[in-house]
Amino acid sequence: MSDKGLALVTGASRGIGRAIAERLANDGFKVVGTATSESGAAQISEALQGINSENAGIVLNISDADQTDAALKQLLADHGTPAVVVNNAGITRDNLFLRMSEEEWDAVINTNLSGVFRVCKAMVKPMIKQKSGCIINVSSIIGTTGNAGQANYAAAKAGLEGFSRSLAQEIASRNITVNCVAPGFIQTDMTEILPETQKEAILATIPVKRLGQAGEIAGTVAFLASSDAKYITGQTIHVNGGMNMG
Incomplete structure (x- = not known):
């Protein structure tokens, strides 16, 4: 295994998650990336093993408590304890509040917040x-x-940011950030399909006048995963082209 250890x-x-996985693999981590389907996991394996044959893709559905528990126990058995865990998996179920169903609310909270809780619960003790x-x-x-x-x-x-600070x-x-x-x-892929008028409206709110690149998010994650960031914890780093400053 790499001297830098394992990154989950x-x-x-795809998207930001794929860019993060590839950046950490190129930086010398052994990387295990997750997807919710066997085909997605196979795509991850193919992409990451082109960088290092030790890398792998696995199936993980963080919205399912039992599947998450079983998959992460297997991960620990097969690959050991990660040095880095990146919780990137998430979903959207957009709707105006007056039309939003309880199912749409629950699905997003269960995956984007409770799912991170499940992953951290399995990883923190090791x-x-x-x-x-x-x-x-x-x-x-x-x-x-x-x-x-x-x-x-x-x-x-x-909620994720409050959870992270706590x-x-x-x-x-315990030397964990x-x-x-x-x-x-x-x-x-999601922004590529937006109508041009919507893209123009978004760009008008961004001081640098362009959309960010997935690699720029990956670079920030790589910094936080490096030894240069050992004294940084409980922080939220905004990467938004000046769209929100504070």
Whole structure:
């Protein structure tokens, strides 16, 4: 295994998650990336093993408590305790609040907030035993600013940041850091399909006048995973082109 150890990246089949997994692999970590399907896990394995044959993709559905427990126990048995855990997996179920169903609310909270709780619950004890670790949770600018039609998503991401600060306080003395990275609008498959008028409206709110790149989020995650960030914990680093400053 790499001298840098193992990095677990959830939601690594595309977009930001894939960029993070590939960056950490290129930085010398052994990387296990997760997807919710066998085909997604196979795609991750193919991409990451092109960097290092030790890397792998596995199936993990963080919205399912039993499956998460079983998959992460198997991960620990097969690969050992991660040096870095990146909680990137998440979903959206957008709707205006007056039309939002309880199912849409519950689905987003269960995956984007409770799912991170489940992953951390499985990983923190082994990290305490190895006396080191780094947890990086991918939040969003929406957790700070809110966004019409995304009350569920905003609540989950704001909750994620509060959860991260609380966990950071509990385990800092064990040499484990916990931080968030909050992307703004990033150029991904999801933004590519937006109408041009909507893209122009978004760009008008961004001082640097462009969408972010997935690699820029990956670079921030890589910094937090490095030895240069050992004294940083309980923080949310915003990467949004100046869209929100504070």
